[in-house]
Amino acid sequence: MCVDCGSLLNVQNQNPYAGFWIRFVAALIDSIIISIPVFILAAIGLVLGFSFMMDPYMMSYDEAMFLSESFEGIFYLIGAFIGLFYFAGMHASKWQATFGKRIVGIKVMDLSGRRISFFRGVWRYISTFFSGIILYMGYIMAGFSSKKQSLHDKMAGTIVVKRK
Template sequence: MYCAQCGHNNDDSARFCSGCGVSLGTQPMAAGMAAGTGAAVTSVSASLRDAGFWYRLLAFVIDMIILTLITVVVAVPLGFALGASMAASGATGQEINLVAEGMGNLLSLLLGWFYYTVFESSKWQSTPGKRMLGLRVTDMDGNRIGFGRANGRYWSKILSALLLFIGYLMIAFTRRKQGLHDMIASTLVVRQS
């Protein structure tokens, strides 16, 4: 199958062009292309492209704002209830602060895991921040990812961050705009162009 974007000849089973990365499933088949002549295409339908670094960074910022609001709404009432119960049992202020900090960190980690994993494996295929920008998380063939792959992608982000965020910076320099966590989970982040 020839790509309507760049004219590259791909396997008939390919979902994305190996030459330019455009989704082959949304492209019209031109008359010359169907016969295998490789003729240029004059009209290209809306297609998916690999989402670049800046789109993904903006989606991350939006998601962090949303996730922070969710965490505050959940953590503040729990923190007050925990602090009140600990104070009633005779705990010191330092003990209450220590437990509250640990609970806040655990809650943030669990809410972040749940937020990213559930949204990216849902029918949306994206978090609310990604969805606002028209981004979707797919497997290498453009299909929806399952909960297990979304889970692996989320925990792989820790490795991307631990390596001085080089795992994230890779998005700007790799051919398919993949970060280290995308490569580990065999995923792509694509956008409608």
């Protein structure tokens, strides 16, 4: 017997599950929002790398390439943390949604209809890797699941619903 089935049924009646396409639009909006600071960081890394390469007296070409690639790796890592804190933080916030999800009118909650914790948001974000690893089939699952859950939703114990 499911302990939370009554509350899950109540959540479904209050807020219908968000389907694949509305979630897709929210993801597009969020990817644009996230790409802005990541693009700025990548541009800074590129400019720094080229500035070292342009001055032959500062360092050799190989040293400049190593430094440039190191900057690139550091900025990719920073970009990953920006994404992690954006998604986990916004999903755990009082809004229960990223800006993209808020714009399209959906939110993330646990199976009981409660706001998720930051750490569950972190696990949900990390789990998106598994949703996308094989031709994005984990995302496409949302179109066929009874609760419209993607693989990362199932892994994190979350649902995405339309806001009232």
